[in-house]
Amino acid sequence: MKIDVKTINIETEGIMSEAFFSVKEKNMAHIFSILRNSLYSDKPLAIIREYCTNAQDAHVEAGKPNESIRVKYPTIFDNTLSIRDFGNGLSNEDVFTVFNSYGESTKRDSNDLVGMLGLGSKSAFSYVNDFTIKSYNNGLMSHYIAYIDETNIGKVSLVNTEATDETGLEIIISILPHHVRSFNSTFTEYLCKFEPTPIVINDAYFDSSVKSSKRNLVIEHDDWGILHDNNNQSIIRMGNVDYVFTYDSLKLTTEESADLKCFDSRRFSVYLKAKIGDVVPSASRESLEMNSKTLDYIKKQLYKIKNSIKGLLEEKVNNYDSLYEFLLNYRTL
Numbered sequence: 001m002k003i004d005v006k007t008i009n010i011e012t013e014g015i016m017s018e019a020f021f022s023v024k025e026k027n028m029a030h031i032f033s034i035l036r037n038s039l040y041s042d043k044p045l046a047i048i049r050e051y052c053t054n055a056q057d058a059h060v061e062a063g064k065p066n067e068s069i070r071v072k073y074p075t076i077f078d079n080t081l082s083i084r085d086f087g088n089g090l091s092n093e094d095v096f097t098v099f100n101s102y103g104e105s106t107k108r109d110s111n112d113l114v115g116m117l118g119l120g121s122k123s124a125f126s127y128v129n130d131f132t133i134k135s136y137n138n139g140l141m142s143h144y145i146a147y148i149d150e151t152n153i154g155k156v157s158l159v160n161t162e163a164t165d166e167t168g169l170e171i172i173i174s175i176l177p178h179h180v181r182s183f184n185s186t187f188t189e190y191l192c193k194f195e196p197t198p199i200v201i202n203d204a205y206f207d208s209s210v211k212s213s214k215r216n217l218v219i220e221h222d223d224w225g226i227l228h229d230n231n232n233q234s235i236i237r238m239g240n241v242d243y244v245f246t247y248d249s250l251k252l253t254t255e256e257s258a259d260l261k262c263f264d265s266r267r268f269s270v271y272l273k274a275k276i277g278d279v280v281p282s283a284s285r286e287s288l289e290m291n292s293k294t295l296d297y298i299k300k301q302l303y304k305i306k307n308s309i310k311g312l313l314e315e316k317v318n319n320y321d322s323l324y325e326f327l328l329n330y331r332t333l
Helices: 025-037 043-061 092-099 120-126 177-191 206-212 254-259 292-318 323-330
Strands: 070-072 080-085 130-137 140-147 155-163 168-174 199-201 217-220 224-228 234-238 241-245 268-273
Touching: 025 120, 043 080, 043 120, 043 168, 043 177, 092 130, 092 140, 092 155, 120 140, 177 206, 217 292, 224 292, 254 292, 268 292
Parallel strands: 070 199, 234 268
Antiparallel strands: 070 080, 080 168, 130 140, 130 168, 140 155, 217 224, 224 268, 234 241
16 A cells, blocks of 8 residues: 655754664664554454455455455364465565565555555564464475564574475464464454455354345445444445544534534444545554545545435435335335
8 A cells, every 4th residue: 555655844954963763773672572562452353454464465466356365263173373365475585575574565656455564464473472474486385484582573484495386375373272262253253344255264154254244234335335323433444454433533624514414423324435545544454544634535425425315315215116115114214
């Protein structure tokens, strides 16, 4: 995802000396520890979200965006979570210069890709001290171990290689046995809305979860919908991630508040389908940065809904075949 870069013009006068902010080498372990342990409030969700969106990005880069990624759930007999894509994989240089580098990303020049921050590939460290990376690239399967070493900074080590005709990347993380059930529940809640629907191993009920998770939209248009009774929480979905926002968070002017007051309701909320880059996620991807870009997008969409909803509802009502069918739907509408 492209990052908005703003040019800051500063006029200075009378400066005697100056220095750039930096991170000293002795403080690297401390900074990395903060990124590992404090960035994500929901660690199971962070793990599945970050690696699955990375996997989908790999499919987009490889020119097969409609191919499903594969997720193997942990069980009490085999407690490893595996997230596998079938993209191009990573070269040894990519693993040692991009994957292992905080803040490094190759995805900041395209709004076809979700990634941009250079943090998600390390999200497993929020839960474990080591995990496995298998890269299938250029005829080789390269097996790596990522781990927190004695410096508390972390390393990636190449363990072995072998010939292969496969491509892609696999992340393998060990889940504590007493966490398996709760983690799998979080995984399913996220993945059942993921597009394209993943291939999920070790969950016999995943397909039914996908069907039951379909959003109950009262009315749906091209890039928005209306949700009935969603606890006054509206949703923006961008890049396979749901971001919640409320009417009170929109920082409306007096004029905007008067125009958009109809959206301040506990009876319904708004569902927006944003393109990658329309809004700005936080570093953790758990919420939105409510900056001018995000707010302008939301307000523009709300005005669009307000201006078109009456005609769409009339069309919906006119398509009912009988008064009985209309009465069944009237309360919801």
